[in-house]
Amino acid sequence: DAGVTQSPTHLIKTRGQQVTLRCSPKSGHDTVSWYQQALGQGPQFIFQYYEEEERQRGNFPDRFSGHQFPNYSSELNVNALLLGDSALYLCASSLGDRGPKNIQYFGAGTRLSVL
Amino acid sequence: AQSVTQLDSQVPVFEEAPVELRCNYSSSVSVYLFWYVQYPNQGLQLLLKYLSGSTLVKSINGFEAEFNKSQTSFHLRKPSVHISDTAEYFCAVSLRGQGTGKLIFGQGTTLQVKP
Numbered sequence: 001d002a003g004v005t006q007s008p009t010h011l012i013k014t015r016g017q018q019v020t021l022r023c024s025p026k027s028g029h030d031t032v033s034w035y036q037q038a039l040g041q042g043p044q045f046i047f048q049y050y051e052e053e054e055r056q057r058g059n060f061p062d063r064f065s066g067h068q069f070p071n072y073s074s075e076l077n078v079n080a081l082l083l084g085d086s087a088l089y090l091c092a093s094s095l096g097d098r099g100p101k102n103i104q105y106f107g108a109g110t111r112l113s114v115l
Numbered sequence: 116a117q118s119v120t121q122l123d124s125q126v127p128v129f130e131e132a133p134v135e136l137r138c139n140y141s142s143s144v145s146v147y148l149f150w151y152v153q154y155p156n157q158g159l160q161l162l163l164k165y166l167s168g169s170t171l172v173k174s175i176n177g178f179e180a181e182f183n184k185s186q187t188s189f190h191l192r193k194p195s196v197h198i199s200d201t202a203e204y205f206c207a208v209s210l211r212g213q214g215t216g217k218l219i220f221g222q223g224t225t226l227q228v229k230p
């Protein structure tokens with residue numbers, strides 16, 4: 001049973017560029033949440049996707065956008081990258097409204113470095 | 116709004132000694148409580164959770180945490196630590212009932228187990 005998978009594992013970009021991160025949820029899960037973890041900090045909620053719609057959003061600017069596909073996989077897009085966007089981006093999957101949605105399973109993350 | 120405070124940023128301890136990692140939360144509504152562990156260069160792994168029932172919850176690797184509603188705490192304990200327990204530990208909450216299961220994390224506590 002595959003867990004949550006994220007790609008790529010590492011990414012280096014320059015300021016102003018755009019980046020796309022990808023996530024495949026755990027088998028059977030239909031909900032994907034994205035978190036940003038800055039160095040030395042706890043993860044911060046970016047947004048959550050369920051049934052291909054953004055269901056909830058944290059305190060992040062519109063430069064951060066996402067998408068969920070019919071197979072429940074998801075993408076996180078960040079435009080006009082800033083140095084402060086350098087972080088570990090974590091994807092978590094859960095069962096949405098069909099189960100204990102508070103139980104989230106995390107991927108290993110994508111480490112984004114903005115130079 | 117909800118918030119989580121982990122009272123110690125670093126906890127150094129010798130192998131086979133007991134340890135307690137402290138977590139306090141603030142919320143005007145009932146919450147679920149979680150502890151996650153993050154090993155170097157990895158994502159988050161769910162260590163244990165409190166959803167309902169007994170206020171003392173235990174993990175398979177010897178950790179336990181007790182939900183104290185009056186003190187709004189969910190401290191993590193282990194009677195005897197191993198070198199392999201060295202990691203970052205995060206306390207988190209999410210809202211009970213309706214909601215998306217969004218997790219709110221503390222800043223993390225680094226557990227350093229010394230031989």
